[in-house]
Amino acid sequence: MEQLKQAQQKFSILDQVPLGACILRSDLTILFWNSCLEEWTKLSRAEMLGTCIGDRYPHFRQAQYANRLQQIFQGGPPTIFSSQLHKHVIPASLPQGQMRIQHTTVTSLPALEGDEFYALLSIQDVTDLTFRVQEYRQMRDRALAAQEIAEQANRVKDEFLAIVSHELRSPLNPILGWSRLLRTKQLDPATFDRALDTIERNAKLQAQLIEDLLDVSRILRGKLKLNWEIVDLANTITSALDTVVLAAEAKSIQIELSLNPNVGLVRGDSSRLQQVVWNLLSNAVKFTPSGGQIEISLTEVGSRERFGAGSRGEKRAEGAEGDKEDKEDKEDRERFGAGSRVRELRERREQQPLTVNRQPSSRSVAPASTVNQLPTTNYTQIQVIDTGKGISADFLPYIFEYFRQADSSMTRAYGGLGLGLAIARQLVELHGGTIRAESHGEGMGTTLTVQLPIYEGSRE
Amino acid sequence: MSYAKPSDKFLASRGISLVKQLTVDQIDALKELINIGVGRAASLLNEMVGFPICLEIPFIQVFTVEDLQQELIARFNSNYLATVRLEFSGSINGSAELVFPTESASTLVSILTGEDLGSPDLDAVKIGTLTEVGNIVINGVIGSLGNLLKQRMNYLIPTYTEDTVENLFAAVEPDDSTIVLAQASFTIEQLQVIGDLIFIFELQTFDQLIAAIEEVA
Numbered sequence: 138m139e140q141l142k143q144a145q146q147k148f149s150i151l152d153q154v155p156l157g158a159c160i161l162r163s164d165l166t167i168l169f170w171n172s173c174l175e176e177w178t179k180l181s182r183a184e185m186l187g188t189c190i191g192d193r194y195p196h197f198r199q200a201q202y203a204n205r206l207q208q209i210f211q212g213g214p215p216t217i218f219s220s221q222l223h224k225h226v227i228p229a230s231l232p233q234g235q236m237r238i239q240h241t242t243v244t245s246l247p248a249l250e251g252d253e254f255y256a257l258l259s260i261q262d263v264t265d266l267t268f269r270v271q272e273y274r275q276m277r278d279r280a281l282a283a284q285e286i287a288e289q290a291n292r293v294k295d296e297f298l299a300i301v302s303h304e305l306r307s308p309l310n311p312i313l314g315w316s317r318l319l320r321t322k323q324l325d326p327a328t329f330d331r332a333l334d335t336i337e338r339n340a341k342l343q344a345q346l347i348e349d350l351l352d353v354s355r356i357l358r359g360k361l362k363l364n365w366e367i368v369d370l371a372n373t374i375t376s377a378l379d380t381v382v383l384a385a386e387a388k389s390i391q392i393e394l395s396l397n398p399n400v401g402l403v404r405g406d407s408s409r410l411q412q413v414v415w416n417l418l419s420n421a422v423k424f425t426p427s428g429g430q431i432e433i434s435l436t437e438v439g440s441r442e443r444f445g446a447g448s449r450g451e452k453r454a455e456g457a458e459g460d461k462e463d464k465e466d467k468e469d470r471e472r473f474g475a476g477s478r479v480r481e482l483r484e485r486r487e488q489q490p491l492t493v494n495r496q497p498s499s500r501s502v503a504p505a506s507t508v509n510q511l512p513t514t515n516y517t518q519i520q521v522i523d524t525g526k527g528i529s530a531d532f533l534p535y536i537f538e539y540f541r542q543a544d545s546s547m548t549r550a551y552g553g554l555g556l557g558l559a560i561a562r563q564l565v566e567l568h569g570g571t572i573r574a575e576s577h578g579e580g581m582g583t584t585l586t587v588q589l590p591i592y593e594g595s596r597e
Numbered sequence: 598m599s600y601a602k603p604s605d606k607f608l609a610s611r612g613i614s615l616v617k618q619l620t621v622d623q624i625d626a627l628k629e630l631i632n633i634g635v636g637r638a639a640s641l642l643n644e645m646v647g648f649p650i651c652l653e654i655p656f657i658q659v660f661t662v663e664d665l666q667q668e669l670i671a672r673f674n675s676n677y678l679a680t681v682r683l684e685f686s687g688s689i690n691g692s693a694e695l696v697f698p699t700e701s702a703s704t705l706v707s708i709l710t711g712e713d714l715g716s717p718d719l720d721a722v723k724i725g726t727l728t729e730v731g732n733i734v735i736n737g738v739i740g741s742l743g744n745l746l747k748q749r750m751n752y753l754i755p756t757y758t759e760d761t762v763e764n765l766f767a768a769v770e771p772d773d774s775t776i777v778l779a780q781a782s783f784t785i786e787q788l789q790v791i792g793d794l795i796f797i798f799e800l801q802t803f804d805q806l807i808a809a810i811e812e813v814a
Binding site (some may be wrong): 200201204205208212213214216218220221222240242244263266267271272273274287495 | 602641644645647683685706709710720721722723725726728729732733736739740743749750752753754755
C-alpha cells in the first residue's frame with residue numbers, strides 16, 4: 138500500500154497528459170491508472186489500483202504480451218503495440234459504441250524501490266486517425282480508378298482521331314491521283330472508265346465513313362430517329378447482301394443464305410435494320426480470308442431460346458419502355474392494319490420470296506383489341522457465321538464499343554473505323570433487340586447473332 | 598526481390614573497404630549473436646500473426662558510415678527508405694535501425710495485417726505497424742547484446758523515419774562510428790521481403806563489443 142501511495146505522488150504528472158497511462162509492476166499489479174484512462178474505461182483508479190491487470194484483461198497473460206512485457210520488467214528496450222496488430226490493449230468504448238483503437242508504447246521505468254523495473258503503458262487513441270486513413274484510401278482508390286478510366290477514354294479518343302484522319306484521307310489519294318490523270322485527257326476509254334470507277338468507289342467509301350460518324354454522333358446525342366414500319370427481315374437481308382456480294386466475290390468468299398420463309402415480321406426502321414445487317418455482313422467479309430465461307434440465316438426462336446439474362450438491351454425492351462411501345466404498337470397497327478398486311482406479305486413472299494413491297498398497306502384495319510394481348514415473346518434471329526479471323530476472348534467483351542478494333546495495327550490492316558458493330562448494337566437495341574458475338578478464339582471464325590422481337594400483330 | 602551478397606570485387610570497384618578486418622571467428626560470433634536475437638523476434642512475430650515467418654540474417658558486414666552510404670545508394674539508388682531506429686546508450690552507444698525499401702515495407706505490413714496490398718505507400722496506420730515490427734526485430738537483437746554485455750542500457754523511444762540514404766545517415770558522426778550491416782530477410786510462405794538491419798556503434802564501444810564477443814567466441 139505504501140508503494141501505491143508513493144506511486145500516486147511520483148507519477149501524478151501523468152494525469153496531465155492527453156494519453157492513457159498505466160504503470161504495472163512485474164507481477165502485473167496496477168500501480169498507476171491516470172485520469173485519461175479513468176475517463177476512457179469508466180473505471181476509477183480506486184477500483185483499479187492494487188489489482189492485477191491480468192485478472193481484468195486476461196490477454197495480458199498471453200505469451201505475445203507477457204513475453205514482451207517481461208523484457209520491459211528487466212529494463213529492456215521500449216516495446217510498441219501498434220493499432221493494426223493490437224487494436225484494444227486496454228478495451229475502452231466510445232460514446233457511439235465502437236471501441237477506441239489504440240497505439241501503445243511500453244517503456245521501462247526504474248522501480249521506486251530495489252533494482253527492478255516497472256512498465257509504463259502510454260496509450261494513444263488513434264480511432265479517428267484510423268478511420269480517416271481508411272476514408273482517404275477509399276477516396277484515393279476511387280479517384281485513381283476514375284482517372285484510369287478517363288485516361289483510357291482519352292487514349293481511345295486520341296487513337297480514334299488518328300484512325301479517322303487516316304481513313305478519311307485514304308480514299309482521297311486515288312481520287313486526286315485519278316483526277317490529275319483525267320486532266321491530261323490522254324487516257325484510253327478503258328482507263329478512263331477505270332478512273333471514274335475508282336473515283337466513284339472511293340467517294341462512296343468516304344461518304345459511308347462520314348455517314349457512320351454522323352450516325353454515332355446522332356446516337357450519342359440521342360438524336361437518332363427511327364421511321365417505324367413493319368419490316369420483313371428476309372427482304373432486309375437480301376438487300377443488304379446485294380451490296381456486299383461484289384466484295385465477297387472479289388475475295389472468292391462463298392455466301393450461303395438460309396431464310397426461313399415463315400418467320401414473323403418485326404416492327405422497325407427498315408433502312409436502319411438493313412444497315413445493321415449490312416454491317417454484320419461487311420464485317421464478316423472484311424475479316425474472312427479469301428476462299429472462306431459466310432453463312433447467313435434467318436430463323437425464329439421462342440423466348441426460352443433467347444440469350445441469358447444480362448444481354449444488353451433486353452431489359453430496356455421489356456421494362457420501362459414496354460408501355461410506351463405497346464401504345465406505339467397500337468398506333469402502328471391502326472395505321473398499317475397489321476393482320477391483313479401480314480397475310481399479304483406472306484403470300485407475296487411465298488410467290489416471290491425475296492422481294493417485298495415496302496409500302497404500308499392502306500387496307501382496312503383489323504380490330505386492335507384482337508391482337509397483341511401478350512407481350513412479345515418470340516424473336517426473329519439473324520445469324521452471320523464466318524470462317525474468318527475470329528475474336529480473342531480478351532477482346533470479345535469490347536467488340537460492340539465505339540472506336541474499338543482489337544488493336545490499332547488491325548485498323549491499318551483492315552481499314553475502317555471500328556464503328557460498324559457499335560452502331561449495329563445501338564440500332565438493334567433501339568429496336569428492343571439484342572446482339573451477341575461468339576468466337577472460339579482467333580482464327581476460329583465468328584458468329585454474330587441478332588434477335589429482334591416479332592411484331593405479334595403480324596400473327597393474326 | 599532479392600539482393601545477392603556484394604562480392605569483394607564489387608566493393609573494391611566502388612572504393613569500399615571494410616574498416617575493420619574482423620577475424621572469421623569474430624564475424625561468426627557476431628552473426629550468431631544477431632541470429633539469436635532475430636530468431637527470438639521471429640517467434641514473437643509468429644505468435645502475433647499466427648503463421649510461420651522465417652527471419653534470416655544471411656550475412657553481415659562491417660562498414661564506415663561513408664562506405665555504408667555508398668553501399669546503400671548502390672543498392673537502392675536514391676529511393677526513399679523506411680527505417681525504424683532505436684537509439685541506445687550505456688556501455689555501448691549507438692543506434693540500431695531496420696531499413697526497408699518503402700515498397701517492401703508496405704508489403705510486409707499488408708501480409709502481417711492480412712490486408713489487401715492495395716497501394717504501395719505507407720500511411721500513418723501502416724507506419725504504426727511497421728514501427729512495431731521493426732521494434733520487435735531490433736529488440737530481439739538488442740536484447741541479446743544486452744545479455745552479452747550484462748550491463749544496463751538506456752533506450753530512447755523507437756522512431757520511424759522515411760528518407761533518402763544521404764539524409765538518414767547525415768547525423769551520424771563519420772569518424773567515430775562503425776557500422777555493422779546485417780541483411781535480414783523475412784520469408785513468409787512464398788513471398789520474400791528483405792530489409793537491412795543496420796547497427797551503428799561508436800568506434801570505442803565497437804571495440805568493447807568485440808572484446809565481449811571475444812569472451813564468448
